[in-house]
Amino acid sequence: MTLQKKLITLTLVWTMLVIILGAYTRLTDAGLGCPDWPGCYGFLKVPHKPEKMQIAAERFPERPLEHAKAWNEMIHRYLAGTLGLLIAALAVMHWRRQQSGRLLPSALLLIVIFQATLGxxxxxxxxxxxxxxxxxxxxxxxxxxxxxxWLQQRPAWRSQDQRLKPLLPLALLSLLVVTLQIALGGWTAANYAALACIDLPFCEAGWSNRLAFTEAFDLHLGHDDYEYGVMSQDARATIHVLHRLGAIVTTLVVASFAWRLYRQAQEQLMRRLALALAAVLALQLTLGLLNIVLHLPLLNAVAHNFVGANLLMLSVVICYQIAYPKPQEA
Structure with a gap:
């Protein structure tokens, strides 16, 4: 395995760690564990010495230092910063070797820079x-x-099945549905609506009479602090109900696509990808139900976030395999 392939694999695994820790940071309410950026209370690491803690208290009297939350946040930043360096190294290596297809490494570099800005x-x-x-x-x-x-650097993992092209519209629809469902899940989490409904199948009695669509998708600009949410209970319940409805639609669409892909695929590779997509979908649905039944246990919620990332990744990879199959070897 070449150095470039090893570096891509390392970067991919590192990204998984950043996603997991990012979810853990948010779910432990540590997103503002350090109220400034890129440091923590004005320091490069979490202050522990009494004199530094006193300075931190004077700088941010409205947000007392909590070491556990601050370290959660800072470790996530350290890992994310390292990820940025890894992606920059990949891009430079790709450009210096004058390899074709520079768009993808360039896009990765731009996205990770924008991610730092969003952070x-x-x-x-x-x-x-x-x-x-x-x-x-x-x-x-x-x-x-x-x-x-990672896939582009490994031709052996590329499909050669040209007969799957008619499935591309359904593959793209499945990808769109997964993307929208993840966005709904992200909006649910960002507005602290994960426990807005704790009954099955949708919400508590009378939920349909309390839907507040306008408030549920209002940006609520103008607040100084959004920790623990600013929406009403009805708006949060609305988001939550829509996310559950979205889960039903996502299950039907993605399961249907995975079944057709498995039936029509001629290669073992694509059949395995179809089975993987179905398995990840089933796992994600199970984790979502457990979030409701068990009232959002931390590890389960983190897993739900991570499996969602893998569901999107698999959907993207499958669409790419169908749209751009490797030419048949002579």
Whole structure:
């Protein structure tokens, strides 16, 4: 394995760690564990010495230092910063070797730079939901594109099945549905609506009479701090109900696509991808139900976030395999 392939694999795994820790940071309410950026209370690391803690208290009297939350936030920043360096190294290596297809590594570099900007805005704008959602979506996009980059460097993992092209519209529809469902899930989390409904199948009695669509999708600009949410209970319940409805639509569309892909694929590779897509979908649905039944246990919620990222990544990879099959060897 060449150095470039090893570096891509390392970067892909590192991205997974950043996604997991990012979800853990948000779910432990540590997104503002350090109220400034890029440091923490004005220091490069979490202050522990009494004199530094006194300075931190004077700088941010409205947000007392909590070491556990501050370290959660800073470790996430350290890992994210390292990811940026890894992607920059990949881009430079690709350009210096004058390899074809420079668009993808260039896009990865631009996205990771924008991700850093979104990370800063997440803190400086007090967890503004639209910024938190964008940070999540671009993080998942980065992961998916890195998977494509990994795939492009391994021709043996490329499909040669030209007969799957008619499935491309359904594949793209499945990808769109997954993307919208993840966005709904991100909006649910960013507005602290994950526990707005705890009954099955949709919400508590009378939920349909309390839907508040306008407020549910209002950006609620103008607040200094969005920690723990600013929406009413009805608006949060509306988002939550829509996310559950979206889960039903996503399950039907993606399962149907996975079944047709498995039936029509001639290669073992594409059949395995279809089975993987179905398995990840089933796991994601199970984790979502457990979030409701068990009232959002931390590890389960983190897993739900990570499996969602993998569902998007698999959808992107499958679309790419169908749209751009490797030419048949003579």
């Amino acid at each position: 800063a805005w997440t803190v400086t704008m007090g967890l503004l939901p639209i910024v938190v959602l964008a940070h999540l979506m671009f993080g998942f996009t980065l992961f998916s594109l890195l998977a494509l980059y």
